[in-house]
Amino acid sequence: MFRRLLSFDEAKQLLEQSFSSVPVGEEQVSISDAYDRVLAQDVVSPIDIPPFSRSTVDGYAVKAADTFGASEDKDINLRFCGHVAIGEAPAVTVEEGSAAEIVTGAPLPDGADAVIMVEYTSRQGENIFVRRPVASNTNIMAKGSDILKGETVLKKGRILGSREIGALAAIGLTDVTVYRRPKVAVLSTGGEVVELGTVLPPGKIFDINAHTLSAAVVECGGEAINLGIFPDEKDMLKRALEEALASSDVVLTSGGVSVGPKDFTPQVVDSLGKPGVIISGVAVKPGKPLTIAVVEGKPVFSLPGNPTSSLFMFTVFVRPILLRLAGRTEEEMPKVKAVAAQKMFPARGRRTFTMVNLAYNKDGTLLVSPVSTGLSGAITTMTKADGFVEISEKQQFVDAGTEIDVFLFKKLKKP
Numbered sequence: 093m094f095r096r097l098l099s100f101d102e103a104k105q106l107l108e109q110s111f112s113s114v115p116v117g118e119e120q121v122s123i124s125d126a127y128d129r130v131l132a133q134d135v136v137s138p139i140d141i142p143p144f145s146r147s148t149v150d151g152y153a154v155k156a157a158d159t160f161g162a163s164e165d166k167d168i169n170l171r172f173c174g175h176v177a178i179g180e181a182p183a184v185t186v187e188e189g190s191a192a193e194i195v196t197g198a199p200l201p202d203g204a205d206a207v208i209m210v211e212y213t214s215r216q217g218e219n220i221f222v223r224r225p226v227a228s229n230t231n232i233m234a235k236g237s238d239i240l241k242g243e244t245v246l247k248k249g250r251i252l253g254s255r256e257i258g259a260l261a262a263i264g265l266t267d268v269t270v271y272r273r274p275k276v277a278v279l280s281t282g283g284e285v286v287e288l289g290t291v292l293p294p295g296k297i298f299d300i301n302a303h304t305l306s307a308a309v310v311e312c313g314g315e316a317i318n319l320g321i322f323p324d325e326k327d328m329l330k331r332a333l334e335e336a337l338a339s340s341d342v343v344l345t346s347g348g349v350s351v352g353p354k355d356f357t358p359q360v361v362d363s364l365g366k367p368g369v370i371i372s373g374v375a376v377k378p379g380k381p382l383t384i385a386v387v388e389g390k391p392v393f394s395l396p397g398n399p400t401s402s403l404f405m406f407t408v409f410v411r412p413i414l415l416r417l418a419g420r421t422e423e424e425m426p427k428v429k430a431v432a433a434q435k436m437f438p439a440r441g442r443r444t445f446t447m448v449n450l451a452y453n454k455d456g457t458l459l460v461s462p463v464s465t466g467l468s469g470a471i472t473t474m475t476k477a478d479g480f481v482e483i484s485e486k487q488q489f490v491d492a493g494t495e496i497d498v499f500l501f502k503k504l505k506k507p
Contacts, residue, residue, distance in 0.1 A: 097375040099485065100443035107384060107409065110370045111391050113416040116341050117272040123260045126252045129270035130313065130419040135246040137263045140236035145200040147176075149231045152191040152213055152220055153204035159225040167214075167221040176201050191220045200232060207231040239263065249419065271419030273315040277336035278305050280321045281329065281347040281357060282397060287321060300399045300471060301346035308406050313418030314342075324348060330360050337364065337390055341417060344410065347397030349381040357394045358383045364392075375485060377439040379405040400473045404445060404480075425499045427479075430460035436490040438483040447477035448498060452507040460498050477501060 098106065118132040147153065154170065162168040170191040174184030178198040186192050186203035194200075194207060205228045212224040239245060245259050246252075252260075252270070260268055280302045288298055299321055306316035317340055322332045329348075336343045348357035362368040365387040374382050378401035383394040393410050395402040415422045430450055438444035447463040463477045479500040483490060490496055 097373045097380065097442075098371055100374060100376050103371050103374045103382075103384075104409070106370055107391075107413075110367070110386050111389075111413070113413045115271045115419040116274045116417050118269055119272045120267045120269050122267050123257055123265060126257055126260070126268050126270060127254070128313070129252050129268075129273075131246055131248050131250045131252065131268065132271045132419065133269045134244050134248050135260065135263075135265070135268065137239045137241055137243050137245050139239075139263055140241045141239035141262050142233055142235060142237070145235045146233050147194045147196055147198050147200060147207045147231060148233050149207055149209045150195050151193075151207050151210040151231065152222075153186055153194045153201050153207050154191045154222070154226070155186060155188060155204060156206040156226050156228040156230065158189060158191075159206075159208060159222050162222045162225045164223050167223045170220040170222060172215065172218045172220055174201075191222075205229065205232075249421065251420065273313060274342055274414060274417040275317055275340040276309045276314045276342045276344060276414065277317045277319055277340035278302050278309070279319050279332055279336060279343070279345045281324060281345060282321075283323050285321050285347070301395070301397070301402050304399060304403050305344055305346065305395070305406060308403065308411070309344075309414065312411055312414035313420050314414050324356070326356060326360055329357065330363065333360060333364055333392070337387055337392070341390060342410075342414065343390065343392040344406070345392070345394045346402045349383045349394045349396060358385075361385045361387070361392050361394060375442040376405075376408075377442045377444045379408075380442065382409065384409070399471050400447075403474060408445075426503075427497050427499045428458065428504060429495055430458040430498045432490050432492050432494045432496055433459040433461040435492050436462060436481070436483065438485065438487060438489070441485055443485045444483040445480045446483065447473050447480050449476070450478045450498060450504060456507060460496060474501070478504070 121129060158170060159168060171189055173186060173190040174192050176182045176192050176194040176198045178195050182199055182201035184192050184201050186201055192201050206226045208222060208226045214221045245263060246256055250256060280299050284296055285299045286296045302318050306318050309316040319336055322329050345357055358369055358372055362385060367386055369383060369385045371384040373380060379396055381396045382405050385392040395405050412422050436446055448460045449463055451459055453459055463473055479498045481496050481498055
């Protein structure tokens with residue numbers, strides 16, 4: 093294939109036109125399993141929270157008007173009328189001139205409209221002496237003051253973290269409707285790749301891509317299905333891909349997409365269904381052999397075998413699709429301005445993404461330099477990098493001293 097390399101912008105546009113990445117479906121899950129899931133529907137409270145007016149302090153429930161005029165020099169005497177415990181319905185009513193002992197969190201008894209802190213009272217037998225006045229609603233959390241019945245508590249599209257799950261529990265929900273996680277089949281190809289946990293024979297390498305790509309799928313809110321390693325044999329690869337398409341929403345392969353004698357993944361993918369391969373090679377570095385197909389409505393991303401190229405093409409092309417399939421919103425990568433510490437050259441005629449490191453010089457200027465290990469087969473290029481710079485295919489070079497945007501893989505440490 094590779095009849096004509098598409099530009100980076102052409103490839104992105106064609107992918108968007110060829111595949112509509114809407115959420116793959118909905119399901120109900122227990123709130124104990126809801127962490128990091130995405131709400132598929134608004135959550136409306138069936139009850140008021142709190143469901144009753146309650147005291148926020150230890151003290152006495154009173155009628156506020158009964159305390160007016162109280163001071164350190166002139167206390168007011170109220171009649172003790174009972175005790176209100178937490179977790180129980182009040183068995184007392186506060187009449188004019190009376191006060192009920194109450195603890196923090198206990199429901200406000202009928203007749204009371206305020207609570208005076210115990211610090212501003214004293215008790216002798218059945219007499220409560222009040223030394224400070226309180227206004228109506230003082231030290232009370234009113235019924236429904238946090239959440240009202242019928243109020244939308246969480247909006248559709250919200251990612252459920254610990255705080256959101258706490259809100260679900262507060263209104264008594266046991267389960268919630270979320271977007272289904274897109275299932276992503278991950279296949280590795282090549283006779284040189286072996287599974288982890290085996291003795292590494294001469295001329296072989298461990299399967300890196302299956303594990304980095306599976307982790308990247310989970311980071312996007314997907315469910316990775318690692319189908320293992322398949323040799324460069326057309327019939328076996330075709331059967332594996334057919335199984336992958338039948339059991340998943342998206343298929344990822346790595347390896348077998350270049351121009352070697354056994355690099356026939358694009359031809360096999362193209363034979364699986366319509367419209368087939370839509371992108372076969374993109375004018376980028378790294379990742380030129382990237383191949384993308386759509387088979388009966390399901391995308392198949394065939395990534396390069398090189399681990400750095402594979403993971404970076406996932407980041408640029410696959411990640412936005414998976415996020416939308418999972419009902420998530422794609423957030424822009426954080427970026428900073430930095431000054432090129434040396435001249436940087438793009439690959440001729442290709443959009444070049446250069447992995448870089450950042451460092452502050454003695455003057456406090458943030459400098460950017462290419463990662464020292466930039467070889468095609470280097471596995472650690474992305475792990476060593478703080479981020480990357482994007483150099484246009486129309487640009488001849490980035491001169492030393494030029495200010496340039498750096499897209500960050502991780503938070504930048506301040507000097």
